[in-house]
Amino acid sequence: xxxxxxxxxxxxGARQMTTAVDRPPAxxxxxxxxxxxxxxxxxxxxxxxxAEGEFLTLIGxxxxxxxxxxxxxxxxxxxxxxxxLWWRGDFGQVGQEGRRxxxxxxxxxxxxxxxxxxxxxxxxxxxxxxxxxxxxKVADAIARVGLSAFNRHFPRQLSGGMKMRxxxxxxxxxxxxxxxxxxxxxxxxxxxxxxxxxxxxNLSWERKLTTAxxxxxxxxxxxxxxxxxxxxxxxxxxFRIMTIDHPxxxxxxxxxxxxxxxxxxxxxxxxAEASLQSVGGGEE
Amino acid sequence: xxxxxESEVFVRIAAPLAVGVVLFAVWEIGFRLASVPVYLxxxxxxxxxxxxxxxxxxxxxxxxxxxxxxxxxxxxVILGTLIAFVFVQSxxxxxxxxxxxxxxxxxxxxxxxxxxxxLVKNTQLSLTICATLVALFPxxxxxxxxxxxxxxxxxSFFRMNRASRFKTLVKLRxxxxxxxxxxxxxxxxxxxxxxxxxxxxxxxxxxxxSGLAYEILDAGFSLxxxxxxxxxxxxxxxxxxxxxxxxxxxxxxxSNWHDSETRAET
Numbered sequence: 001x002x003x004x005x006x007x008x009x010x011x012x013g014a015r016q017m018t019t020a021v022d023r024p025p026a027x028x029x030x031x032x033x034x035x036x037x038x039x040x041x042x043x044x045x046x047x048x049x050x051a052e053g054e055f056l057t058l059i060g061x062x063x064x065x066x067x068x069x070x071x072x073x074x075x076x077x078x079x080x081x082x083x084x085l086w087w088r089g090d091f092g093q094v095g096q097e098g099r100r101x102x103x104x105x106x107x108x109x110x111x112x113x114x115x116x117x118x119x120x121x122x123x124x125x126x127x128x129x130x131x132x133x134x135x136x137k138v139a140d141a142i143a144r145v146g147l148s149a150f151n152r153h154f155p156r157q158l159s160g161g162m163k164m165r166x167x168x169x170x171x172x173x174x175x176x177x178x179x180x181x182x183x184x185x186x187x188x189x190x191x192x193x194x195x196x197x198x199x200x201x202n203l204s205w206e207r208k209l210t211t212a213x214x215x216x217x218x219x220x221x222x223x224x225x226x227x228x229x230x231x232x233x234x235x236x237x238x239f240r241i242m243t244i245d246h247p248x249x250x251x252x253x254x255x256x257x258x259x260x261x262x263x264x265x266x267x268x269x270x271x272a273e274a275s276l277q278s279v280g281g282g283e284e
Numbered sequence: 285x286x287x288x289x290e291s292e293v294f295v296r297i298a299a300p301l302a303v304g305v306v307l308f309a310v311w312e313i314g315f316r317l318a319s320v321p322v323y324l325x326x327x328x329x330x331x332x333x334x335x336x337x338x339x340x341x342x343x344x345x346x347x348x349x350x351x352x353x354x355x356x357x358x359x360x361v362i363l364g365t366l367i368a369f370v371f372v373q374s375x376x377x378x379x380x381x382x383x384x385x386x387x388x389x390x391x392x393x394x395x396x397x398x399x400x401x402x403l404v405k406n407t408q409l410s411l412t413i414c415a416t417l418v419a420l421f422p423x424x425x426x427x428x429x430x431x432x433x434x435x436x437x438x439x440s441f442f443r444m445n446r447a448s449r450f451k452t453l454v455k456l457r458x459x460x461x462x463x464x465x466x467x468x469x470x471x472x473x474x475x476x477x478x479x480x481x482x483x484x485x486x487x488x489x490x491x492x493x494s495g496l497a498y499e500i501l502d503a504g505f506s507l508x509x510x511x512x513x514x515x516x517x518x519x520x521x522x523x524x525x526x527x528x529x530x531x532x533x534x535x536x537x538x539s540n541w542h543d544s545e546t547r548a549e550t
Contacts, residue, residue: 076440095446103444109437112541113459122455126445154541 023051031082065236102176108163161192233278334510356415364423418479430464466534
């Protein structure tokens with residue numbers, strides 16, 4: 001079986017817009033670059049568009065700026081040069097109906113003094129939503145991650161995977177359109193990670209989410225993504241982009257398929273090349 | 285159900301109690317055998333007799349000391365928390381004012397007590413001021429530290445959701461500061477008592493009578509050593525009870541979530 005992998009080669013001279021076809025972009029990164037306060041060049045100018053409904057994964061060696069790029073997309077940091085567009089506008093209109101953004105951190109970042117339901121309700125409280133309106137949404141989000149039996153628990157009573165589920169429920173409760181996740185399952189064991197990946201793939205499909213995801217795991221990247229952006233370091237840049245041509249939502253059968261293995265092998269080769277090109281140590 | 289003597293609570297209370305009983309027994313029997321005179325060092329039985337004999341006056345003195353202590357403690361908690369809130373508003377404020385808080389802390393209360401007692405006519409008030417000055421600093425420093433120790437991940441989550449300053453304070457900063465605040469309470473409650481007693485000593489030597497410290501001074505003048513011990517025991521007991529109360533309050537508030545108060549999972 002041959003797998004055709006569309007390759008968009010990295011070419012600094014003639015950067016081309018790397019957009020998935022025929023869908024309007026949710027996010028456009030337009031020659032955005034990041035130079036840190038200490039003078040380190042975190043990201044070379046990057047052009048990237050994330051289409052509506054796409055599951056885009058950022059992967060690459062340490063110091064390639066994948067987290068930096070995700071933070072730029074989340075508007076947690078500002079680009080040193082260039083700009084970003086969200087739904088063809090600036091960040092000011094993010095948060096309106098149909099243009100909501102949610103971020104899931106590497107850590108669950110729950111409030112240890114609050115029960116699960118209070119943690120999940122928090123974003124709605126920020127929006128000053130009345131309790132009567134908020135409570136069904138909270139219950140729904142908690143049910144969606146399978147923790148209904150634990151909504152009166154405190155975070156410390158939950159396992160690492162369950163805490164991450166709460167964190168995802170807290171992101172879902174605002175019905176986001178764009179979900180940004182920074183290595184959310186990095187600290188979990190592989191079995192738990194696979195189960196959460198299964199859920200995530202269904203969830204993003206059901207809710208028609210646009211997702212940008214950072215990971216270190218080749219398998220996770222191939223399983224979840226419609227496109228994988230492989231990045232290289234020194235300076236942080238896009239090395240190549242891989243399209244995973246397999247219908248969503250995906251299940252265990254995809255993981256067991258030869259196609260999956262072929263994608264993983266190819267991605268692994270690309271990552272090795274990206275590491276080689278990340279000269280100068282590439283440490284974070 | 286485990287037998288009573290194996291339960292955690294029982295051991296926690298019984299073990300120190302047993303040590304106390306043994307110590308008192310050794311003290312009583314040893315001093316009896318060596319026939320140490322009462323005016324040099326009294327036996328527990330002498331102290332108990334004195335306690336019964338001077339009960340009413342000791343109890344009145346205890347109430348005075350307790351009142352000063354509690355007033356000072358409450359004042360220190362309110363003032364200290366307010367000052368901490370002011371400190372965390374900006375680095376500039378903290379940098380400009382913190383040295384003065386340290387100044388307050390390092391000046392021995394014995395040294396400023398005479399001044400305060402001369403300046404403030406009302407004995408009760410002057411004693412409260414002295415004790416407050418002693419108890420204030422741990423509340424300021426701990427609460428400031430707590431309000432600053434915000435989980436960076438949660439802080440970015442709040443920022444990203446455009447949480448108002450007020451909501452960030454109520455939902456993030458204050459709950460996060462509670463463990464530090466309660467740590468401050470424990471230290472401060474003990475210091476309030478020490479401050480009160482020291483101030484009473486200073487006031488007592490100046491001839492203004494009040495409190496357990498005055499009882500000790502007065503007993504010392506008349507070489508009534510057992511009464512000195514009885515007053516001393518009351519002060520110690522008060523300190524222990526205050527500490528226990530603070531532990532209980534902190535346990536009540538934090539037991540659900542903070543590592544310092546959560547018991548090992550069974």
